[in-house]
Amino acid sequence: MELDNLLGAFTKCNQLQYNGKLDVKDIRGNQWTFYYNLGQIVWATGGINPHRRWLRNIALICPQIDINKLLIQEEEILIDYWDYLLLENLYHKQEINQAQFNDFVVNTVGEQLFDLAQQANISGLTWECSQDTILKAILTSTTTNIFIQEMKKSWDDWSKAGLINFSPHLSPILTKPEKLKQQVNNTVYKNFERLINGKHTLWDLAAKMQQSTLAITTSLCPFVNQGIAEFVQVSDLQLSTKKVKLNSSSKSVQKDNCFIVACVDDSLQVSKILERIITSEGIKFIGIQEPLIALPMLVESKPDLIFVDLMMPLVNGYEICEQLRRISIFTQTPIIILTSSDGAFDRVRAKVFGATDFINKPVEKDQILKILNKYLQISETEHPQNFAWFC
Structure with a gap:
């Protein structure tokens, strides 16, 4: 009954063409x-074991990725x-290619749904919907109904x-x-000794041996x-992680009571221009030239305004x-x-994706100051010497 009710929630989200997330919890806090x-x-x-799951699927689906060289930012x-x-x-x-991305999503969702089927059999589950986070669908072609059908079949086979x-x-x-040595040949025993050692879960072994978890x-x-x-x-x-190293213009960034402004732009020249203008107003600045690492750096520094x-x-x-x-x-x-x-289409599209405002390049000091005054509520009459008390 518990599982049926949960599946009803999944189906309702599907029917309503829901955008957002569905959080499911058990009594143990998972x-x-x-x-x-x-x-x-x-x-x-x-x-x-979310880290195990991610590493396992990387090794299984994306063998060209060297996990030992995969540097993940702590943030x-x-x-x-x-x-x-x-x-x-x-x-x-x-x-990774399109097929690998898609297979990764299918494997991940499938494992999670199977876990829920088992947890519903063990303990009570609660769930709720929220729309504070919406992920775009990049490639996945598998529908929610197919995911649910596969979960039902897997759990039915497991139960039987x-x-x-x-x-x-x-x-x-x-x-x-x-006792095992007496029952199997030396090759089988060596394989048992290598794999059946308390280091690999049944999910892990199935991936390593490329067999179903049920068969293993x-x-x-x-x-x-x-x-x-x-x-x-x-x-x-x-997971092997590394600490984000902020550039020279953003060392020792601390919130305290100071404003922090960040810029994500692959042009060092643009970043330097913004840095001169913004720091002259007594505001701390973070310049990020690598867009792929922008998110963890922004999460760490939590700027009050972001140029992109x-x-x-x-x-x-x-x-x-x-x-x-x-x-x-960063919602606000x-x-x-x-x-x-200057195209209206770009501006409308950027608004749809969540942009607050626009500045045309090349950037000019008056433009930047107007933005700072508008969104950080800094008086035009304030200067660095007057702003120092606030920092």
Whole structure:
């Protein structure tokens, strides 16, 4: 009954062509978040062992990516849908292709839905919808109805195999290796010793061996029943992250009572011009020339106003603006688009993606000061020496 009610919520979101997210929680405090775009599930995050899931799917679907060389910013992990942003960045940088992006989404959503089916059988679930975050659908062609049908089939097969009480997040470990040696040949034993060591979950083993989780689990159950192996709980893996290094104009940025203004523009010249104008008003400035790392830097520094260039390689101003509006701390932050175009279409489109205002290039001091006065409520008569008390 619990699962039926939850599936009713998923179906209703689909029928209403819902844009937003559906948060599901269990009594243990676990939370799963499903993101909808026009009624279709485009991503799912949270749940149990989210780092394992992301690393596992990278290794399975995107083998060309060297996980050990994949540098993840610490600040990126603070965003609720960090896993989606990492995947999106890999796609924009053309490090993964369309099919890989799509398969990654399908695998992730499928695993999350299966988890919910099992949790509904164990404990009570609660859920609620909110529209504070809307992710765009990049590629996923799988509909919500297909996701639900696949989940029902997977859970039905799992139940029929007598595995209701076994979670794919459990890890098998050998408890009586000598007894196993008596039953299998040396090659099989070596494989058991290498893989059945309490380091890999059933999900992990299925990905490594490219078999279904159901097949892996049922093949191990006889050894568990004999006491040769057992299933144990394991913790999530740690992602390898690095701290964002801010540039010279933004070192030791602290909010205190000072305003902070950021600029995302691949042109160093434009950034330097803005820096001179803005810092002359006693305001701290952050210049970001790499748009793909803009989000974590902005999350760390939490600027009060953000300038974004419209035309940049790999990620344009529309996308940056849209990504910022998905993050709760930036829903009300003024975002000013820098553009060389006077076209009404660009302005209307940027408004749709969440832009607050526009400035035409080349930038001029009067334009910038007008924007600062308008959105930071700085009096035109204030000068750096008078502004110092506020900082």
